[in-house]
Amino acid sequence: MRALTAKLKTAGWRQEYVLVMLLVVLIGVAGALDPTFVTARAQLKLSENIWGLAILALPMTMIIITAGIDLSVGSTVALATVTFGLSWHQGVPVWGAALLALGVATAAGALNGFLVSKVKVHPLIVTLATLAAFRGIAEGASKGKPVTPLPDAFTQFGDTFAGIPVAAWVFAVLAIVCALFLGRTPNGRFVYAIGHNERGARFSGIAVDRILFLLYSLSGLLAGVVALLYAARRNTASPEAGMGNELDVITAVVIGGTSIYGGRGNIVGTCLGILLIHETREFVRWYWSSDELNLIVVGSLLVASVLAHRLLRFGKK
Amino acid sequence: MKKWIAAMLAVAACVGCRREEIETTGPEAKAGEKITVCLLPKLKGIPYFTSCYAGAKEAADELGDIELIYDGPTEGSAEAQAAMIEKWTLQGVDVIAVSPNAPDVIAKSMQEALKAGINVITWDADSTVGSREFFVNQATAQAIGVGLVDAMVNDLGGAEKAQGDVAIISANTTAANQNAWIEHMTARLKEHPNLNLVTIKYPGEDQNNAFQDAQDLMKAYPNLKGIWGITSIAFPGAAEAVKQADKAGQVLVVGLATPNDMKLYVKAGVVPSVVLWNTQDLGYLTVHTARALAKGTLKSGATEIEAGRLGKKVIAGDNVLLGDIMVFKKENIDQFDF
Numbered sequence: 001m002r003a004l005t006a007k008l009k010t011a012g013w014r015q016e017y018v019l020v021m022l023l024v025v026l027i028g029v030a031g032a033l034d035p036t037f038v039t040a041r042a043q044l045k046l047s048e049n050i051w052g053l054a055i056l057a058l059p060m061t062m063i064i065i066t067a068g069i070d071l072s073v074g075s076t077v078a079l080a081t082v083t084f085g086l087s088w089h090q091g092v093p094v095w096g097a098a099l100l101a102l103g104v105a106t107a108a109g110a111l112n113g114f115l116v117s118k119v120k121v122h123p124l125i126v127t128l129a130t131l132a133a134f135r136g137i138a139e140g141a142s143k144g145k146p147v148t149p150l151p152d153a154f155t156q157f158g159d160t161f162a163g164i165p166v167a168a169w170v171f172a173v174l175a176i177v178c179a180l181f182l183g184r185t186p187n188g189r190f191v192y193a194i195g196h197n198e199r200g201a202r203f204s205g206i207a208v209d210r211i212l213f214l215l216y217s218l219s220g221l222l223a224g225v226v227a228l229l230y231a232a233r234r235n236t237a238s239p240e241a242g243m244g245n246e247l248d249v250i251t252a253v254v255i256g257g258t259s260i261y262g263g264r265g266n267i268v269g270t271c272l273g274i275l276l277i278h279e280t281r282e283f284v285r286w287y288w289s290s291d292e293l294n295l296i297v298v299g300s301l302l303v304a305s306v307l308a309h310r311l312l313r314f315g316k317k
Numbered sequence: 318m319k320k321w322i323a324a325m326l327a328v329a330a331c332v333g334c335r336r337e338e339i340e341t342t343g344p345e346a347k348a349g350e351k352i353t354v355c356l357l358p359k360l361k362g363i364p365y366f367t368s369c370y371a372g373a374k375e376a377a378d379e380l381g382d383i384e385l386i387y388d389g390p391t392e393g394s395a396e397a398q399a400a401m402i403e404k405w406t407l408q409g410v411d412v413i414a415v416s417p418n419a420p421d422v423i424a425k426s427m428q429e430a431l432k433a434g435i436n437v438i439t440w441d442a443d444s445t446v447g448s449r450e451f452f453v454n455q456a457t458a459q460a461i462g463v464g465l466v467d468a469m470v471n472d473l474g475g476a477e478k479a480q481g482d483v484a485i486i487s488a489n490t491t492a493a494n495q496n497a498w499i500e501h502m503t504a505r506l507k508e509h510p511n512l513n514l515v516t517i518k519y520p521g522e523d524q525n526n527a528f529q530d531a532q533d534l535m536k537a538y539p540n541l542k543g544i545w546g547i548t549s550i551a552f553p554g555a556a557e558a559v560k561q562a563d564k565a566g567q568v569l570v571v572g573l574a575t576p577n578d579m580k581l582y583v584k585a586g587v588v589p590s591v592v593l594w595n596t597q598d599l600g601y602l603t604v605h606t607a608r609a610l611a612k613g614t615l616k617s618g619a620t621e622i623e624a625g626r627l628g629k630k631v632i633a634g635d636n637v638l639l640g641d642i643m644v645f646k647k648e649n650i651d652q653f654d655f
Contacts, residue, residue: 042407049400146395149421234396236422243392286404289388291361291397 015257018308019272023279030283037286044164046286048233050278051167052077052226054271056249057256058178059219061270064253065182066194066212067262068123070219072112073249075134077242080105080227082138085147085237094154102224108134109220113213123216131246138239146238150231158233167229174222179267187211195262251298252277255305277301353384353410354607356600357401359418359442360393364655365575365596366416369441372600379625383608386410395419402426406433412607415449416441424448436610440603450610450617453603454636455594458494461573462501464592464642469543469571470509472589480511481542484534486518486527486551495547502545515541520551527554531570535562546572552591556582576645576653583650591645596655599639602627606637 031038056073063070084101088094108130115126149155157166182188193201194208202208223242231237256273258265277298284290284297356373358366370387377383386405390397395418403426405413413430417423417439427448430437440453456464473479485502487495499517506514515538520526527550535541535558544559546552552572556579559568565586573592582588605624609615615622621629622637631638645653 036408045403045407048403146419146422148419230396234399234422235425236395236419238394238396240394240396243394282404285401286408289355289386291388291391291401 016269016272019256019269019276023272023276026276026279026283030279030287034287037283046282047168047278048165049282050274051165051171052230053245053248053252053278054171054274055167055174055222055226055229056219056245057252057270057274058174058267059215059222060249061253061256061258061265061267062178062182062191063123063215063219064250064258064260065191065262065265066215067198068116068212068215069127069250069260070109070112070123070216071127071246071250072108072130072134073219073223074242074245075131075138076105076108076220076223077227077230077245078138078239079108079134080224081231081237081241082142082239084228084231085150086141088150088237089147094151098154098228101227102221105224105227106217106221109223110213110217112220113216116216117209117212135239135243142239144239146236146240148236148238150235150237155232155235157229158231158235167233170225170229175267175271182267191215192263195259195264197263248277248298251302251305255301273305351382351384352412352608352611353386354412354414354604354611355386355388355401355405355410356440356603357398357413357415358387358389359398359416361387361389361391364577368596368653368655369600369603372595372597372602373604374600375597376601376604376625380604380608383604385604390418393418395422399423399426402430406430406435409433410435411611412436412438414438414440414453414603414607415444417444420444420448436607438603438606438610440606441599450635451606451615451632452636453599453606453639455596455599455639456642457633457638457640458497459501460640460642461592462498463505464644465498465545465547465571465573466502466505466509468590468592468644469545469569470512472569472571473512473542476509479509479542482513482515482538482540483543483545484514484516484518484538484541485545485547486520486530486534486555488519488548488551489521490519492548498547512542520554522548522550524550524554527551528558531555531558532562535559535564535568541568543569543571546570546574548572549574549578552588553578553582556587560585560587575655576650577655579645580650583645583647589646591650592642593645594639594641595643598627601625602630602637602639 027038036042060070080101083104084097087100088097092100112126112130115121116123159166161169182191190201190206190211193206194211198208227241230241252273253270254260255276256269258269280301281294281297284293356370358369360366373385377385388401398418399422402413402423406429413435415427424445427437427444437449438451438453439449441455443452469483470476470479485499487499503514506512518530520530527546531544531554534544544555546555552574556570559565559570560582570588571590575593576591579588579591583591602624606615606622609622619632621631624630631640
């Protein structure tokens with residue numbers, strides 16, 4: 001196995017090729033077992049289940065490249081959803097409620113960023129705490145009750161634009177922006193530098209604290225965007241929104257080849273990771289009709305990808 | 318490379334073991350003529366819905382031409398329900414039978430399923446207007462209201478002997494189901510002039526408040542003979558108050574909840590009767606309704622449906638009525654597990 005990975009390495013091996021290969025195999029098997037699954041109509045409809053997670057995975061990729069993590073994304077989604085639902089219910093116009101939700105989500109992310117960059121608490125601890133706290137506030141403020149139904153002027157954002165879900169357009173734009181930022185701008189390259197060696201980056205005069213603060217704030221803001229997209233799609237502002245999203249998002253990022261130790265990763269890999277998780281999960285749901293298999297599948301994928309990383313690291317030596 | 322091939326073969330083999338053992342099929346049915354019925358509970362894995370499924374499976378086994386799929390969200394989210402309906406719509410199943418968690422959330426996906434030519438019905442709980450064809454209604458408000466009063470009268474020694482003060486503990490003043498039941502209860506109570514309904518308490522959805530209300534009732538009305546707890550929250554709350562006051566048998570508590578919630582109080586003699594519907598029959602009738610709809614024998618405007626061992630069932634408007642309530646007592650409660 002070690003010889004194999006070494007060989008692949010010299011042959012220009014990259015995580016992305018493996019992901020594409022796995023995807024092709026998966027789609028091939030799925031198509032052979034049930035051709036309906038691979039039709040454009042089915043795929044487009046099923047894709048509606050993934051855009052939210054895909055958007056959350058973008059800032060998560062950048063944060064993990066800095067050797068950080070944001071466990072609180074799912075709870076931030078809930079916080080923003082409840083902010084939106086309650087303020088609209090109290091008579092705030094719907095666009096005002098949406099802005100308020102984005103503001104609260106950004107503030108939530110900024111709190112994480114402040115604690116990580118200024119107070120220097122480990123991001124795992126910070127965001128584990130806010131994972132619990134934000135969800136608690138959302139549940140408490142809403143008393144556990146969803147606000148539903150929402151106005152039609154708002155729920156239309158849960159539909160399609162030019163045949164493609166609105167959320168997909170949002171994701172496409174954000175993904176391109178993030179990929180260009182990471183790959184083509186000095187600040188984007190600094191993100192990698194922070195993950196490689198934070199002290200070194202500081203000594204080189206990189207504004208480490210400011211970059212970290214902004215990344216966590218961005219994670220909050222996009223959680224707010226996702227909250228609005230979820231609410232529009234399902235016509236409900238529920239404190240349960242985003243439950244468990246952190247697991248799916250982090251899994252996708254890690255499968256996509258971003259190193260959990262920082263310094264390595266990219267947006268293309270994350271997109272492939274998201275796609276792989278999505279297709280695997282949808283097919284398992286499609287074929288076996290058993291909701292409980294879902295978590296098992298995501299968990300197994302995460303373990304498998306970590307093992308693959310291990311093999312690669314051995315291969316390097 | 319051999320290992321890779323082996324791994325892929327293993328994956329392929331796993332995928333190959335299809336869902337045969339999950340679904341129920343009759344032995345004599347031909348493959349091409351099967352009707353696929355998807356039964357969607359609010360929550361998968363809780364005894365109430367599992368017992369409904371048992372009845373549905375019984376009907377599917379009897380009929381033989383039903384492929385029954387039972388799946389629902391394991392964490393009870395309405396969004397997950399909507400995703401499942403969307404998936405089944407894409408797969409082109411014949412009937413989707415839903416117990417909606419939040420009607421507004423899944424209405425859109427149900428309407429899309431209808432538009433795609435799939436028969437959509439609700440069971441156990443109803444959804445919004447225009448999102449389904451029929452609702453399999455487990456018990457009418459009248460059956461529940463009358464059933465609650467009759468159970469209490471019976472437990473107090475029958476129509477001649479029953480007398481004294483009685484009270485109702487409900488939920489919020491706005492709870493639609495409970496208000497409808499109370500209406501039928503008071504109507505039925507007119508036939509029993511010796512029973513005097515002294516008050517109706519509204520503790521909200523809070524068991525501690527219900528407990529407190531029951532204590533207050535016992536203090537305020539010394540001649541109190543019975544309390545109805547008409548939600549699954551008020552019922553155990555009231556029963557606990559009577560139990561702690563050592564008034565088992567003196568103040569009877571009757572109400573609406575699942576047998577498992579009340580077993581303890583039934584055995585302690587505090588609660589003589591638990592009123593609910595037969596959940597297995599609910600699943601059974603749902604599958605019969607689904608099949609009749611898919612076969613075209615059940616059409617809008619029908620007034621009755623043939624439902625296997627349940628015989629003919631009445632359809633009122635677009636509600637298929639299971640109709641009968643069930644009373645669980647000390648003697649039979651151990652036979653039920655939900």
